[in-house]
C-alpha cells in the first residue's frame with residue numbers, strides 16, 4: 001500500500017513489487033553498450049522496493065546499477081508508470097525506448113504510455129546514486145546514502161480520459177465552515193474529442209455534477225467552488241479527516257484532507273488559533289535491514305513509540321518521507337516538519353552557486369509540495385538544514401526557496417534549521433527558525449542560556465522579533481547497553497543527562513516554542529573505511545537515537561518521555577543536574 005486508504009476504485013493499478021533482474025555497472029558502460037536493449041545475461045536479482053546496500057556483498061557500492069522487469073498485458077491499454085522513489089539519477093526505458101530521466105530520490109515521477117499493445121513488455125531502469133557537489137544531498141553527508149528503487153513502482157491502466165490531479169484549497173470562514181475550491185485536471189489520450197461526466201464527492205456524498213469536454217489528446221481543468229458547513233477541525237486530539245473523491249467518466253481518484261489553520265503570533269505557533277508547544281523528535285526513515293525502503297508495518301509501531309513518549313510532532317530529517325507515514329500522522333494528529341535533503345554542514349557556501357544544484361533543489365521542493373499538499377499534519381516546509389547562513393550565497397538561496405514555497409503553498413510556514421544562530425543573516429526571511437545546537441556534545445557544556453539571550457537580541461535586529469524559534473536539533477550519542485555509575489561520553493547515562501538538562505533549559509525559555517530531540521533512532525552513518533568523514537561515529541552509526549537502530553529504548557527515551565509527559569518519579573533527574 002502506498003497510502004493507508006484506497007486511492008482508486010475504478011482505475012486499475014498494480015504494484016510491480018518483487019524480484020527484478022539487477023546488475024551493477026561499475027565502469028558505467030551500460031548506456032554505450034545498449035543494456036536498455038540487451039540486458040547483461042549475467043545478472044543478479046534484487047527486491048523492489050529495496051536498497052541494494054542491504055543485500056550481501058553490496059554494502060558500500062555507490063554508482064550505477066540497472067534493473068529489469070517484464071510487464072504482461074492481456075489487452076491493449078493506456079498505461080501510467082509511476083515511480084514512487086528512485087535514488088538519484090533514473091533513466092527509464094520501455095521496450096528499449098528512453099521514456100525519460102528524473103533526478104531526485106524521495107519524490108515520485110511518472111510516464112504515460114498511450115495505446116500499449118497486449119503482450120510482454122520490458123521495463124528497464126538505469127539508476128545512479130553517486131553523490132557529487134551538486135547533488136541533493138551533497139557528497140559529504142551524515143547518513144548512509146543507500147541506492148536503488150526504494151519505494152514501489154506502480155502501473156496504472158488509464159481510460160481515454162484520466163484525472164491528472166485533484167487539488168482542494170480552502171479558507172476557513174468560521175469554526176465549522178470553509179470556502180472550498182476543488183481543481184480537477186483532466187487529460188485525454190483519445191484521438192477524437194470527448195465529453196465525460198464528472199462527479200465530485202465529499203465523504204461519498206456528491207456535491208457537484210457536470211460534464212467536461214476535451215479536445216483530441218487535450219486537457220482541461222474543472223474548478224468547483226463551494227461553501228462547506230458542519231466541518232470539524234483537524235485537531236491533534238481529534239484529527240478529523242474528510243475524503244474527497246472525483247469520478248471522471250471511467251476514472252477516479254480519492255484523496256484526504258483535514259481542515260485547520262496554522263499561523264504565528266508573538267513567537268508562538270498557533271494551530272486553529274490556539275497556541276501549541278511542540279514536543280518532538282527527528283526521524284530518519286531508515287532501518288539497518290531495509291535502508292530507506294522502510295516497511296509500512298514498522299511505521300505503525302514507530303509512531304506508537306513516538307506518541308507514547310508524549311510527542312506531538314516529528315521532524316522528517318532530512319528528506320521527503322513516505323506517503324504512508326504522512327497518512328499515519330494525519331490519522332494520529334501528529335504534526336510534521338517536512339524538508340528536502342539540503343544538508344549543508346559540510347559544504348562551502350559557494351556550493352549553492354551552482355545553478356544545477358539550485359534547480360534540483362527547486363524541483364525536489366516542488367515535487368514534495370505537489371505530492372503532500374493535502375496532509376493536515378504538515379505544518380512546515382523547511383528549505384535547508386545547516387548551510388552557511390552567514391553567507392550571501394545562503395541568503396540568495398533562501399530567497400529563491402522561500403519564494404518558491406510561498407508561491408506554491410501560502411497556507412503553511414516556511415522554515416529552516418541554522419547551525420550559525422549567532423551569525424545568521426537569513427533569520428528575517430522565514431516564518432519559523434530552527435536552531436541546531438550541540439552544546440555538551442561537540443563543544444563545551446550545556447550552556448545555552450547566554451547564547452539564547454544573545455540570539456533573541458539578534459532576532460530583534462534581523463527582523464525576526466516575532467518569529468517562533470524551535471530547537472530543531474540537540475543531543476549526544478549514547479551506545480545502547482553502555483551504562484554505569486557515571487555519565488561518561490557515549491554512555492546511556494551521559495546522553496540522558498545531556499538531554500534532560502537541555503530540555504529543562506529550553507522549556508524555561510518563553511521565546512522557544514518547541515523542541516526536536518536529535519534523534520529518534522540510531523541511524524547508519526556515511527562512514528566508509530576509505531572516506532575521511534565522520535570517523536567519530538562508533539559502530540558506523542549516528543548513536544544519538546533515543547532508541548537504537550532496532551527501536552529498543554535507551555535510558556534517554558525514558559527520561560525524555562518523563563519530561564514530555566510532565567511525569568515526576570524515578571526518571572526525573574531533577575536537581576542532581578543543577
Ligand code: ADA
Pocket residue numbers: 142317318345385386436473518542544
Ligand atoms: C547535524 C545534522 C544532523 C546530524 C547531527 C549530528 O545537526 O543536521 O543530520 O548530523 O548534526 O549528529 O551531528
